[in-house]
Structure formats: C-alpha cells, structure tokens
Amino acid sequence: MTEMALQKQKTPWYIWQACRKRNLTTLLTIFFIVMQIVWVGLPIFMTVLWSLVDPNHPWSYPNILPEKLSWGQWIYVFKYTNIVRALKTSYTIAPFAVLLSFVLSLPTAYVLGRKQIPGKKFFQTIVLLPIIMPGMVVALFLSRVFTAFGLAQSFIGLVLAHTLMGLPYMIRVLTTSFEAIPQDIIDAAENLGANSFVKIKDIFLPMVRPGLLAGMVFAFTTSIEEFNLTFIIGTPTFETIPTILYSFLGYNFIRTNASVVALIMMIPNIIMLFAVENILKSDYLSASLGKL
Amino acid sequence: MERKNVSAINYLLLIPGVGFILLFIGSSIFITITQSFGLFSITGKSQFTIENWKAIFHDKESLDSILFSLKMGLLSSIGTLLFAFPVALFLRKGGAGKRFLASLIKIPLFIPALVAAFLIINLISYHGIVNEALIALHIIKKPLRMLNDKFGWGVVAIQVWKNIPFVLLILSSSLASIRDDTVDAARNLGAGTFAVLFRIYVPLAMPGILVSMILMFIKAFGDFAITSVAGPTYPPSIALRMRNTATLFQEWDKAAVLGVIIILTTLFITWLYSRLAEFVTGSK
C-alpha cells in the first residue's frame, strides 16, 4: 500500500478531515496567486510584447504571437517622436515640484502632526482637496486663472501645478512622521538645553527622514504621472510623457508606439514605488492612501 | 497670553501648505462658479446670467453625458467593491502565501491611469487576447466589442482593474479593526459563514466600504483620460464634454456649468457619505 494510504489508515477520519480543510486554504491561496499573476502580468506582458514587435513584421490578427521581435519600435520612438523632449521636460519639472512641495509641506505637516488647533479636521480636509476634487475641472479653470496671470504655457506654471498635486501626499506622509516623534524626546532635548534651531536640525529633520524620503518619491511619481493639468496648461508648448502617451492613444493610435511610451512611463514608477515600500520597510504608500 | 501666541504661529505655519492648496483650488473653483453665471467671461462682456444653466439643462447631449458619467461612477464603485471585498476577507488572516498575494495585488496601484488604460485596451480590443481566448473556448462565436462600446464596459473594466488595490487597502484596514474575539464570539453563538459575513463583517467594515465606494464614484464620475481613450464616441463623459465645450467650441461659460455640476455631484456624494457613516455607526 502507498505511504499515504498507510498514513490515512493510522489517522482517525476526523483528524484527516481537519487536515483536508487546512490544505484547502493553501490550495485556494495558490490558485489566487496564479490568477493574480495572470490578472496583472498578462496586460504588462502584452504591452512588452507589442513594444518589441519588429516594425517590418507587423503583428496582426490572426497571429497568436508576433512573427519577429526586435528593438525596432523603441529605436523608432526615440528617433522620430518627441519622446526625448518629453522625457527631459518630465524629469525637469519633477525635481522642482518635489522641492517646492517639500518646502511648503514641512511647516504645515509640523503643525498638523504635533499641535492641537481648533479646526484641525477642516485643514486636513483642505489638504486632501487636490485628490478629491475632479481633476479636469480644476485643470480647465485653473488654466483660466493661469492665463490671466501669464502662467499658462510656462514652465513655472507647470511646476506650480505639479506641486499642487503632490502636496497632499507629501503633507500626509510628513504629518504621520511628525506624529510619530515621541514628545518625550523633544522634552529631553529641551531639558538638555536645545533651542528651536537645534531642535529642527538635530531632532525633527533626522526623525522624519524616512517619511520625507517616501513623500518625495510619491511627489516625484505624482509629477511624472500628472496628466490633466499638464494637458490643459502645458500643451502644445510643453510635452510630458503622459501627454505624449495620450496623443498616441487618440486619433493617432499606433499601438506599438504607445506600448513603448507606456513602458517608459511605467517602469521607473514601479521601481521607485516598490523601493519605497520595501527598502524603507514600511507601508507608507498604502497608509497614505488607505487612511483616507 | 502664551497660548494665544502659540496659536497664531501655528496658523502662520499652516499657510505655506494649506494656503497654497486653498489658493489654487479655491481660485479655480471660484472661476468655475462665476463663469458659469457669466461673470469673468473671456468672450466679450461679463454679466450675471443664468442662461448658461438653462441651456445646459435643456441640452440633451449634456444630460446624456451626465447620465453616462453617473453610470460609470456607479458601476465602477460597485465593481471594485465586489472584487475587492472577498479578497480583503480572504487576506484578513495572514500567512506567507497571502502576503505575497497581497503585494501582487497592489501592483496596479503603482501604474498610472493612462498606462493602465492602455494595458487593458491591449487586452480587450476587438482582436485582442481576451476575445481570442473566449472564441477559442467556444464561449462566444464573434468577438465582443468591449472597447469604445456604447455602454462603456471598456471604461468600467479599466477602472476596476486599476482601482481594486486602492479599494482593497481601505477595506483591509477597515476589516483589520474588527477584533478576532468578536468574530469568534459570533461563531461560538451559532453564526454560520453567511451570518458572520452579513451580521459582523459587513456592518463593522461599513465605514471602509462607504469611503471606498464614495472615492471610487467620484474618481470614475469625473474621469477624463480613461473615458476619452476607451469610452464610447457618444456620449462622452461629462468631464470630456466639458473640456470639448471649452477648448473646441470655446464656450467656456457652458463648460463652467458642467464643471460646477461635477463639483456639486462630488460634494453631494461626499456629504452623503458622512451622513451614511453617522447613520451606520451611530444608530446600530
């Protein structure tokens, strides 16, 4: 008799049944994992595939797989489209937006994280406005305001717009970081003679550093991904990666080009955000989105 | 006194962040509202009028767009909830495999909306892999039109795919706040699986359920990008129509009306949530 059957004979039936239940959960987990890999992996895989289709061998129905793969599309996109300019623009605006976000959020997060003031909830709601307010409405009519002040179609205007969208994340993450500093430590510092400047330099800033890093990454990726405001305020003078992708998805729909641009937009994002989640060993992103 | 001074400084420190947001969001909303009533008009004279409002409410196309966007909002929020809630329940009790599963599920969170739209477009296009697979399995005979279809299924599919992790996070934190003891007590007193689900999990997770539904609705209702690439040619979403009215037809005043409608709907839904949340957590 097989080993398993022998084992089954020895163990009473009711113990066996309990074992089966445990195995069911494991099976279900594995099933879901496989499903999830397909659910998430397939779209990404298809896009990667499309981006690697050889320009001289277009992939069309009824072929299941493309005939030939090459870097041709990538080369084409880089040579013959404005992608390089868009990359430059996107990756120039982002650092400025992040810096401005940082400067603006630090004092605000300090107050929201450590002080009790009347109307705190009200202010916290205001901080969330850029996320809650419908993007295209804000974009369209902010552009009117910008036009009136000569900020439309300008680099400064775009930086301001991107900062606006990044502030909620930066403020929320920094607020959580400030909240987490135990009052005891600050009291101890004061007790030992620290003045405000020293407190900021040697206590606050170092202790919020992990949160700061996370916030900066979020503000950065938010800026890179920003579409509505950039689309209305920036085009046609400025092109960013999202606006170029959008243009490839509209009337100009060339699947292969769009695939390349989509990957250019997606891969740095995922790498940066995964790094934040894992290397910093905390759930900043999830926390900031989940605790709404 | 000392207290008062401290207060003043605090408010001062709030100004950079809060003030910035208030300034820009505030001014844009201000312009939206005023332009809808004909003030601050860029085309010609500015005078208070409700003509624009009347025009929009008599305009079938605008009403169609509003209805379409409401439909998108509703379906997206219900759809993501239906997918995310069971998964959140399953993941409630940890385990190594489940942690891995959770991190896999989170991936669309890191993918920008436009990219997500495109990724799904690749799959559900007329000769895309989903259609081909369904035909190969003899489930359908002809490919389904899932993209740019009249109903808007393509948009719903993209919204659901992209936002399940978002809703899942909110639901997970809500479910995590339910103590194991409470669930054990229910089972001990005779509650079967369904009773535990509907009498314990759902009521106690209700705040999270409401938040995620509301946020999802607002997102999908006011969406521009996804609908414009994957939605039907007619009717466009209300945000899309608003933008076209403004930049293509240069009828900014009418566009402003649509904008205000979007804002009001957002505010109304948010208000509805706070009322519902009070009702659920308060009276029961």
Next chain:
Amino acid sequence: MSRLILKNLTKKFDNVAAVNNVSLEVEEGEFVTLLGPSGCGKTTTLRTIAGFYQPDEGEIWFSGKLMNNIPPAKRNASMCFQSYALFPHMNVWDNIAFGLKMRKISQTEQKKRVADALEMMSLTGMEKRMPSQLSGGQQQRVALARAIVTQPDILLFDEPLSNLDAKLRVQVRVEIKEMQKRLGITSIYVTHDQDEALAISDRIVVMNQGHIEQVGDPQMIYLHPATSFVAGFIGLANILSGRVVAREENRVQIELPFGRLWAFAGDVQAGVGDTVKFSFRPENVTHYREGSPNKVEGTILHAIFMGDTIDLFLDVKGTRLRAHAESTAKFKSGDTAQFSIDETAFQFLE
C-alpha cells in the same frame, strides 16, 4: 453519561505541543477549572473544546457525541471571553439575543428569554445601551447573559475576570458560581488565579506545559498536592527532599541537612534508604511550644507583617524555610527562634 470527555487531546503549534495528551471527564452540572501559569495549555484546551482549534490527536465527546469535526457554531458550548467580545455595533438587547437569532428562536420566546437573562444579571433597563456606554463590570454581565440565554450544554469561561479590578473580581466570581449552581450548566473555567480557582470550583485541573499535573477538588489540591509543581503553584510551600532513615507504622523519619523530621506517611511506600520529596506549608511551621513535634531552630531573615499573620523567612542551618506567626508576635531580622513543623502536614510528592 459524562457531559464532556476529552481523550488524549493533543494540539500542536509549529510542532510544539501546547496541549499534550490531555484526558478529562466532566460530569453534568460540574464546575471544573483549568488552572495553571501562562502557556500551560489551559486556554488552548478551552478553545479546542469550543471548536476554534482542531486537535492533532485525540477526541472530544459532548454527552456521547463525537465533536471533533463539528464547527464551533454547531457545538452549543457558549463562551465568555476575557475581553467580553461584545458586538460593538449592537446594543445590549441585540447582543444578548444574538445566539437566539442564530438558533431561529421565535420572537416571543426571544423576548422572554432575554428579559429573564437581563433580570438575572441585574441589567434590566439597559437594553438600548451600546457596549461602549457600559462599564467593565456591566459589559461582563452582558457577556454572561449572552452566553447563558442560549441554554448551552456547556459553558466555557476564558479568564472572564482578568480585566476587572480586584474587589470586583472577588464579588463577581461568587455571582458566577451562584448563577452556575442555579442553572446547573456544566462549566469549564480557565484562570491563572489560584484563589479564584479554589474559591469557586467543584474540581480543579492543574496544568503545566501542556499536561495535567493533578485533578481534584480544591481541598484535595491545596492540602494534598501530588507533585512539586502543584505544591509550589497553589499557595506557598516548603519543598524539600531527604533520605528516610527510620520507619515505624505510619511514620517515617527523614534525614535533612538541618536535622531529622518525623512525618506521617500514611500509604506512602517509602522504606528506609529511599529518597523522598515532600512539602509542607508555612502555616504548618509555627512557634515552638513545649511538646510540639519536629523542633527546629532558625534565624529570621525577614519578618513581613501581612495583617492577619506574619510571613517569616527563616534560615535553618543553611536551608531556607517559610513559616507563619500570629500577627501579635514580635520578630525582627536577626533574631533566633524555635519552630515546630506539624507532623501531619507533610505531603509526599512525585
């Protein structure tokens, strides 16, 4: 037929047996306490009885029915949790009625039973309150009401009094015992508080590291501990070993580092030359009077006034002993005094 039978129950977590080959029979209407330090397996045993854990080995029988694979919902063994586990989103009435709703009891019957339970627990008038509006003691009574209203076959208690303050604990444990006696429901009670166990149990099951050390009624456990663990865990004890140097009828003389003691051995099979382990309680070591047995002389290390007695730490030629004295005695550290150890108080341990 016994109400509850555990046969060779074993439950492992990560290959460590939290409950190791535990067997027990509980009669109808008995109040049995599982007593032991943290990690001894008492809570695991309780939860396995409730059905929250599946045993790795062994059987659970309720009144002759095998329960191993019956889910918790179908076991009719209502439990009182340490944290009360009241449903936060339901008021007192709905909390108590929950078990009845699950059993599809009619509305009229529900109303009647809940009203009775409220009265028994002195909670009448609080039906509409939410758990968050109740004090700890009130929450505890709601938890109790909720458990008994379903007329369970077995009542399970998981350290229900741990979260109450000391005075309340003493008061409520009496109420629980009286209620149990009145209703006659078989009860399994888990606690680490030995005073509690001694006060309310019909029988105590002393557990240690997953196995049973001793089972007996409170008097038995206290006066006749079977193992050194039980002797040390329940009350205070002096635990010593020595060699038997003489035996006469039912007494033995034991050789110890500080002298020889005579002890009543009863049925203990200990012959000359055997090493025996035994214990006696501090209250059996008293101030020497003319004619008292087992005279020992010791130096007082500490004399601690406890109110009703004085707790004495003695050094008797190198051996540490604990003794009691009347509260009026005047002892100081450093004093030497003579004590007597009651011959009949020796408990021989395994």
